[in-house]
Amino acid sequence: MPAEVPGAFVVLGACPPDRDVQRAPYDHSPLVVFDDGVLSDGAALYAELALPRSPEKAKPARGS
Secondary structure (H helix, E strand, C coil), rough: CCCCCCCCCCCCCCCCCCCCCCCCCCCCCCCCCCHHHHHHHHHHHHHHHHHHHCCHHCCCCCCC
């Protein structure tokens, strides 16, 4: 599939700075705590990834 459709996998760490990443509960644990401060960074990252592919900046398809 990646050969046919461009894609990416991004991991955005959200462990609070006062927690040990190695000992913190996993994402799906009822004990997990997230640092919501990373949300703006994540949104900016996804916007930067998406903007170059926006219709206004898209290259014409071959044969067009």
